[in-house]
Amino acid sequence: MKAVFFDDNLEFVEDYPVPEPAEDEALIKVSLTGICNTDLEIRKGYSGFKGIIGHEFVGVVEKINGRDRGLTGRRVVGEINCGCGLCSYCLRGLKNHCPDRRVLGIVNKDGAMAEYITLPVKNLLKVPENITDEEAVFTEPLAAAFEITRGVHIKPTDKILVMGDGKLGLLCCLVLNLLQADLSLVGKHEDKLKIARGQNVKTILLDNLEMVKNYDTVIESTGSADGFETALKLVRPGGTVVLKSTVAEGREMNLAPVVIDEITVVGSRCGPFELLM
């Protein structure tokens, strides 16, 4: 099959073997794949991954190795973390943190920039008829945006800033806009900010952003290594910074402001698909 394969270099291959579903896994024909900033970071060495990249997808179940559960022939999206099912994390429902987990297109499991993928049946979610493929392919990053609301208590009286007008930043705005807080998005791209304004989110062009410690919660979704330090200049003392960006490169930084201002920093990664239904 055709695939986009990474091993120090990214290459397009035509003769990659179609994967065989293991027990209780489905073979899925990929209809659409999204490109995540994490894919770009993998090219720079993030996670040390080698294999087919890509983890945002929508596809159709071609066959299942095990009990069918009515999925064959259905359009699906899928959670990308595959836990071992046996460790203390999996048993507590924290499969995203299973030390032996495989993650589609990120850790030890070939990803979705290919004609076919396999995933455990329990990771799959049927796509309702009224959702197009072009919408469904955003399920994984949308779930990641919802994960913020599980990690942080955002109150309607809070002043919130989302940093970064990329896909994840825009999805974070869509989600947080449901919470009735005072929400702003800051970014560099007028055309992208316009999308958020269309959803009644206040927007600020980065050049016009006042560097004042004014926000109760700052969501750092710039995908850039210096986003965190900017966030510390914008969050109020006693406030919260939610870290969504994972970048390959390190950066010189000083954490003293976290202590002095008694900031809480919450790392937030993948979200649960079932909460989206």
Next chain:
Amino acid sequence: MKAVFFDDNLEFVEDYPVPEPAEDEALIKVSLTGICNTDLEIRKGYSGFKGIIGHEFVGVVEKINGRDRGLTGRRVVGEINCGCGLCSYCLRGLKNHCPDRRVLGIVNKDGAMAEYITLPVKNLLKVPENITDEEAVFTEPLAAAFEITRGVHIKPTDKILVMGDGKLGLLCCLVLNLLQADLSLVGKHEDKLKIARGQNVKTILLDNLEMVKNYDTVIESTGSADGFETALKLVRPGGTVVLKSTVAEGREMNLAPVVIDEITVVGSRCGPFELLM
């Protein structure tokens, strides 16, 4: 008066003017002063402070400019943060985060390595008769250790690691040992670890520490710039790192593990003296 004055260099001066207490301030004759790691960091440029250093003290009230409240002649310790009393932080009881605060020996206020200091009367706490000066001088760092319990919910079922066997690390152990959790202290100095063992705290010599993500909460009180990255190698996914160290120097670091492991990082600074009574 005699004082230890910092202005790019630390110098001992003999002719510093005795401070005059402003309205509702006390003039305190200092009996004993402690040395905090923050004092050492100020020498390296932390906080950009110029003036008399020192913020851990016990002393005797010599005179009060305003209503006495029975303090003249009494032994006292004192909270080091002096808020403006008028801003939204002060009005919410968060004077430690007042943007215009002065902090004894750290920000815009001469400190305690001198014969006399001034502090607002409301910052002072009488020292009970049965507490010696040598004990009372630890009030400020002990309150900082108690601050952890205000920022983080530590459960009796938690596995806790305190990193750093300096004064603050040992005081954190004394406080956290009250919470019935599974508590360990890791440090480099056998003689200091012995103090914690005397209080029934488990101790680990740094060379023997297994680098496994095993602890629900890790308290970073090493006072060293690389302590945070070590903490990330020891906290379990979904766990909490409490940052107590403030260091002047920055360091190259990568925050991706905070996101991937969904760690919560809680900056924790000064604690409230009144909770110690």
